[in-house]
Amino acid sequence: MSDPSNYGFDTLQIHAGARPDPATGARQTPIYQTTAYVFRDAEHAAALFNLQEVGYIYSRLTNPTVAVLQERIATLEGGVGAVCCSSGHAAQIMALFPLMQPGCNIIASTRLYGGTVTQFSQTIKRFGWSAKFVDMDDLDAVKAAVDDNTRAIFGEAIANPGGHIMDVRAVADIADEAGIPLIIDNTTATPYLCRPIELGATLVVHSTTKYLTGNGTVTGGCVVDSGKFDWTASDKFPSLSQPEPAYHGLKFAETFGPLAFTFHGIAIGLRDLGMTMNPQAAHYTLMGIETLSLRMERHVSNAEKIAEWLENDPRIETVTYAGLKSSPYNALAKKVCPKGASGLFTFAVKGGYDACIKLVDSLEIFSHVANLGDTRSLIIHSASTTHRQLTEEQQKAAGAAPNMVRVSIGTENVEDLIADLDQALSKATA
Known part of the structure; x- marks a missing residue:
């Protein structure tokens, strides 16, 4: 399609990157289930391997189905290019790989997903990298943490699990002053709710497993x-x-100019790390993105109603949803994600750890799974699962204290979801 800036989000989520198949005229993007591609001749092959010509060599590097997904996500985020890979965790390593050397560090938010905290605090040490965890609300602390070996700042636009909002623009200013990139995980927000690049981010990462695909x-x-x-x-x-x-x-x-990072991600990152997205996964994600705006509107609408109901329930201590007027992040949320604060948040149950376990076990519609961003409503007790490896201090800093449960509100009838929570809370706090 022509200049994407001429089109609205709902149009781009369906059409960006996609063209009728040149061989068959198929309107939907085919699943190119192939490992390799025939070169026109020896000269063509040499040009591809020398990065003198763009094309397809081997599906560890590039694949036509995946290429459509990359262009679509880049367009929706307002970027120049994108590299898709096998998981959100793979995307984080792919984002850091061109930036880091042994002895270098990153500054990371304390409110990251538990698996990311483990990846940054433990696993990256094996590469000779390190992370400094800082509360992104404390801008002075973020600035003070930057040193000569810092190569990036990493945070989430809407934090998992607590739904806390990061002031992306303010942190981007600190990164700009230090001459380092700001990497924003936009998984929970999606480009429909938040556009981090417009707020100053250099790179945006996604677990496409979540809201972008939307169907688990x-x-x-x-x-x-x-x-x-x-x-x-x-x-x-x-x-x-x-x-x-x-x-x-x-x-x-x-x-490669503005596309330097993207080409490096393919030519070096995928070539040597091999974190490849398979074409069938790309196809499912393309299908999901076609309804992204419609789903996110329902996720937000349902989450707002459920959060308000929970906030007024005497069995609940606190609700962290930034869409609530009582939230300390409500004003910031309107700037960072003006269309809504997504469908993810936590709430504390009176009765603590034991009550949370009973609640999870008593629900009928909500699924107890380690995922988020599904059309189905999901729940998990983070302290005993996704954040189990962390200390209690780290759990509290991440918004995953022992008395908290995380919910990912789906697109079902909101009245049914409230009724399910009501009956489960009655059993959990009896």
């Missing part, structure tokens, strides 16, 4: 490149600014 069928991840960062402004990012030995001294920033 496949895992996937994506890294979106804003194309706005100058990788040559300092010597901090040699992978992008300096000659690459594997490509005869090619300099990604010099050769």
Whole structure:
């Protein structure tokens, strides 16, 4: 399609990146279930391997179905390019890989998903990287944490599990002053509710498993490149600014300009890390994105009603939903995600840990699963599952205290969801 800026979100979520299949005229994007692609001739093959021509070589690197998904997500986020991969966790490593060297660190929000906290506090140490965890509400602390070895700031637009809102613009200003990229996980918000690049983010990551796919069928991840960062402004990012030995001294920033990070993600990241998204997963996610705006509107509407009901229930201590007028994040939410605060939040049950376990076990419509962003309503007790590896202090900092449960509100009839919570709370707090 022509210039995406001419079209609205609902149109782009259906059409961006997609064209009728040139071989058959198929209107829907086919699943190109193939590992390799025939070269026109030896010269064509050499040009592809030298990065002198864009095309398909091997599906670990590029695939036509995945390519459509990459273009669609990049368009919806307002980026210049994107790289899809096998999971959200893979996307986080893919985002950091071109930026980091042994001895380098990142500044990460304390309110990240528990698995991300573990990945950043434990696993990346094996690469010689480290993370400093900082409360992103404390801008002075964020600024103070930056040192000569800091290569990125990482946070979530809407935090999982608590639904806390990050002031993306304010943190982006700190990153700009330090000459480092800001990476925003936009999984919980999606580009329908929040556009981090417009707020100053350099890179956006997604677990496409969640709201983008929306039906709990496949895992996937994506890294979106804003194309706005100058990788040559300092010597901090040699992978992008300096000659690459594997490509005869090619300099990604010099050769590919705004698309340097995207091309590096494919030519180096997918080539060597192999975190490839399979074409069938890309197909399911493309189907999901076609209804993204419709689903997010219902997720938000249902979440607002349920959060208000819970807030007024005497069996509940606190509700963290930023869409509530009582939330300390309500004013910020209107700036960061003006169409709503998504469908994810936590609430504390009177009776503590034991009451939370009884609640989870007593629900009938809500599913007890380690996922979010599904059309089905989901619940989990984070302290005993997704955040189990963390200390109690880390759990509380992440918004996953022992007396809290996380809910991902689906698109069912809201009256049925409230009735289900009501009967389960009666059993849990009896």
